[in-house]
Amino acid sequence: MAQKSSTKKGKEPEYIRVKFDFPRRYRWSTGKYLGKLYAEAKENKKLVANRCPKCRGILIHPPTPVCPWCKVDTGWDWVELPQTGRIFQYTYQVYPLWDPHEGGKYSNPHPPAIILLDNGVYLRHRLEETDTKKLREGMRVQAVWEEDYEKRGQGLQDILYFRIIEE
Amino acid sequence: MPDRVAIVGIGQTYHRSRRDDVSLPEMVGEAVRAALADAQLSAKDIEFFIFSNMEAFEGIYLPEHGMIAEVGATGKPGLKVTGGGTTGAEAVGAGCHMISAGLYEITMVVSWQKHDCGDATAGISAAAVPTHAKGMVVGAVSEFAKQALSYMKESGAREEHAAMVRLKADRGACRNPYSHLKLGLKSVDEVLQSPYLVWPIRLYDFCPQSCGACALILASENRARRIHRKPVWIVDFEVVHQEMFRAGSFGDPTGTETYSQDIASERLYKRNGITNVRKEIDLAEIYEPSTWEEMSLYEHFHFCEKNEGWKLIERGATEIEGEFPVNCSGGVLATNPIGATPVIRIAEAALQIRGDAGEHQATRDVKTALATALGGPNWTAMFLLKRSL
Numbered sequence: 001m002a003q004k005s006s007t008k009k010g011k012e013p014e015y016i017r018v019k020f021d022f023p024r025r026y027r028w029s030t031g032k033y034l035g036k037l038y039a040e041a042k043e044n045k046k047l048v049a050n051r052c053p054k055c056r057g058i059l060i061h062p063p064t065p066v067c068p069w070c071k072v073d074t075g076w077d078w079v080e081l082p083q084t085g086r087i088f089q090y091t092y093q094v095y096p097l098w099d100p101h102e103g104g105k106y107s108n109p110h111p112p113a114i115i116l117l118d119n120g121v122y123l124r125h126r127l128e129e130t131d132t133k134k135l136r137e138g139m140r141v142q143a144v145w146e147e148d149y150e151k152r153g154q155g156l157q158d159i160l161y162f163r164i165i166e167e
Numbered sequence: 168m169p170d171r172v173a174i175v176g177i178g179q180t181y182h183r184s185r186r187d188d189v190s191l192p193e194m195v196g197e198a199v200r201a202a203l204a205d206a207q208l209s210a211k212d213i214e215f216f217i218f219s220n221m222e223a224f225e226g227i228y229l230p231e232h233g234m235i236a237e238v239g240a241t242g243k244p245g246l247k248v249t250g251g252g253t254t255g256a257e258a259v260g261a262g263c264h265m266i267s268a269g270l271y272e273i274t275m276v277v278s279w280q281k282h283d284c285g286d287a288t289a290g291i292s293a294a295a296v297p298t299h300a301k302g303m304v305v306g307a308v309s310e311f312a313k314q315a316l317s318y319m320k321e322s323g324a325r326e327e328h329a330a331m332v333r334l335k336a337d338r339g340a341c342r343n344p345y346s347h348l349k350l351g352l353k354s355v356d357e358v359l360q361s362p363y364l365v366w367p368i369r370l371y372d373f374c375p376q377s378c379g380a381c382a383l384i385l386a387s388e389n390r391a392r393r394i395h396r397k398p399v400w401i402v403d404f405e406v407v408h409q410e411m412f413r414a415g416s417f418g419d420p421t422g423t424e425t426y427s428q429d430i431a432s433e434r435l436y437k438r439n440g441i442t443n444v445r446k447e448i449d450l451a452e453i454y455e456p457s458t459w460e461e462m463s464l465y466e467h468f469h470f471c472e473k474n475e476g477w478k479l480i481e482r483g484a485t486e487i488e489g490e491f492p493v494n495c496s497g498g499v500l501a502t503n504p505i506g507a508t509p510v511i512r513i514a515e516a517a518l519q520i521r522g523d524a525g526e527h528q529a530t531r532d533v534k535t536a537l538a539t540a541l542g543g544p545n546w547t548a549m550f551l552l553k554r555s556l
Contacts, residue, residue, distance in 0.1 A: 013187075013188070015187065028298050029298075030298045034298055062298075068409075089313055089316055089317065091309060091312040091313055091316065091365055091366055091367075092365065092366050093309065093364075093365050094362065094363040094364060094365060094366055095362065095363070095364040095365070095370075112309055112313075114313070132366070155298065
């Protein structure tokens with residue numbers, strides 16, 4: 001923005017609007033470890049994580065070649081995570097955010113949540129139920145996958161959300 | 168023995184939502200000129216420059232390259248520091264290291280954010296690593312909403328206490344000529360009427376996006392006493408990072424993580440023989456993106472026992488007139504030019520020690536102050552400042 005005229009007291013300055021485009025194209029590689037998560041999700045609808053050989057800790061999302069706590073190479077030890085768990089904590093968006101990709105207001109209706117999976121691992125994802133009055137902590141939930149093979153390939157986003165299930 | 172370092176020049180711009188009247192280098196230049204005037208130095212006296220902002224929030228790379236002339240750094244050595252929300256604190260750390268290593272005697276930290284170029288929340292969600300963070304990051308508000316829920320559940324604090332934190336911040340901000348949001352709020356009810364952004368975070372529970380800059384001039388012990396009659400000594404600092412996502416959210420209750428605040432404060436206090444923080448430190452300027460986080464940080468920085476942060480607020484202990492003032496400036500809740508935010512914490516703590524904070528000067532005498540920074544997923548930087556060595 002360039003100022004056309006000097007600002008007089010109590011008067012808004014006039015601006016010349018300078019137009020410019022910001023085309024951005026990027027190509028990212030998942031690499032070996034994160035690539036395994038992508039492949040298992042797309043091909044088998046499975047959620048996987050790798051494990052530290054020393055502390056035996058499960059390195060939840062993203063999988064990594066080095067354990068952050070023990071600082072040792074993790075090798076190639078994979079576990080399949082359960083797809084059911086309980087709502088540990090959830091919140092919901094009231095005011096829409098700005099989406100820079102589309103240039104408009106954006107609001108994901110699915111409440112962000114921390115899911116406590118059945119093996120004790122915490123996973124950050126979303127809930128299907130958008131009526132927040134029906135939600136409470138501790139509810140049983142199950143992962144809902146994108147069923148279209150062609151649409152899968154988005155890693156953790158191949159799980160659309162978690163659905164409330166009967167106890 | 169490493170040389171000791173003092174702050175000898177402090178400069179900041181006023182902070183606003185928009186600064187359409189200036190370019191990025193012009194805005195940064197305002198803070199640099201103010202710092203040079205405070206130190207009564209010229210740009211020629213600065214031996215080394217450290218630049219600092221939150222990458223991508225202005226939507227460009229190497230933003231510092233456009234301001235080399237404006238800040239007087241042409242032909243001088245320097246470096247750029249970027250580390251998320253803690254970035255400005257790390258820049259001050261780098262400025263100290265250059266001096267304590269004996270490489271330079273006078274360094275300048277130049278920090279800024281010009282939010283009117285873009286949008287921080289958009290920057291966080293759009294510039295997130297596409298392969299594993301896309302769709303999982305919805306900006307800072309959602310993370311602090313989870314933190315607020317955990318804090319509420321564990322500590323017994325209510326929304327009224329969060330509102331009291333905003334009232335305290337607003338009282339400080341209204342007295343601070345440089346602060347951004349001066350709301351003139353009168354009551355808890357007024358704060359509780361503000362709408363939710365992400366439940367349970369209300370508009371008034373969260374920090375704004377500000378345009379602004381802050382510059383600090385640091386000098387060796389030898390030079391500091393000759394430059395400024397009131398040098399403020401940076402006696403120690405500590406910086407702790409964790410990897411994104413693995414760290415959990417702020418105050419994440421999942422119990423599987425060690426909080427960087429705990430490690431940073433344990434190390435800093437142990438090295439400096441501090442056992443009772445509120446007795447041995449006189450004032451703090453902390454980086455509190457939300458009202459709830461301020462109460463939680465009181466506990467992690469050992470200002471009080473666990474689950475008692477809200478009681479300090481209720482008692483008014485951390486008001487300007489209180490026994491242990493926190494964020495007399497209005498803090499981050501009132502002013503948040505992200506790259507500059509940690510530098511402002513250190514600058515404001517130093518002004519309090521000098522007795523130069525003006526209208527928002529704490530009632531009690533401030534000889535020792537703590538300044539902190541927070542960023543990324545639970546990163547922490549802590550600075551200990553003193554009037555005399």
